[in-house]
Amino acid sequence: MRYLKIIFSLILINLLDKEIAGITSAYFIIFPLTFLSYSFYVYKSNSNIGSSEAFFIGLFIDLISDSFLGLNAIFFCLITYLINIYANAFKLFSYLQICIFFGLSSSAYVGLSQMIINIWNFSYVTLFMSTILNITLCILMAILSAYLPNFVKRRL
Numbered sequence: 001m002r003y004l005k006i007i008f009s010l011i012l013i014n015l016l017d018k019e020i021a022g023i024t025s026a027y028f029i030i031f032p033l034t035f036l037s038y039s040f041y042v043y044k045s046n047s048n049i050g051s052s053e054a055f056f057i058g059l060f061i062d063l064i065s066d067s068f069l070g071l072n073a074i075f076f077c078l079i080t081y082l083i084n085i086y087a088n089a090f091k092l093f094s095y096l097q098i099c100i101f102f103g104l105s106s107s108a109y110v111g112l113s114q115m116i117i118n119i120w121n122f123s124y125v126t127l128f129m130s131t132i133l134n135i136t137l138c139i140l141m142a143i144l145s146a147y148l149p150n151f152v153k154r155r156l
Helices: 004-025 033-044 051-065 071-085 095-117 124-156
Strands: none
Touching: 004 033, 004 051, 033 051, 033 071, 033 095, 051 071, 071 095, 095 124
């Protein structure tokens, strides 16, 4: 049941990711929402996610997103490995440091995937704009998750 819930939510996020990409591509911005949501799932998971689960979820995302087979699988395995290695170090980091890590990892995802997909049309403007946006949105999400529950509790 847990895997069905994860797969269903990733399908919905991938559809939203495609819609956002259609809007932001005119502004040279790529926001990898599927990658960030998977990274958040691995980060917030109570147990360590294995490489086989990351690989199969990545292959599934490759199939439904019409990307090269294995592209997301490799990146999902890599981010799962990094998060599992630094799981104890993340407990020592502040929200800002964690946001910068996830923003930079998503910009690395954007840069490497664009190098694979658009080898002849690689744009540093896209990479720079996506990096700034991804880090900013990760910081905003951290602020919302830290302060919004307290605001809602005070209202009730």
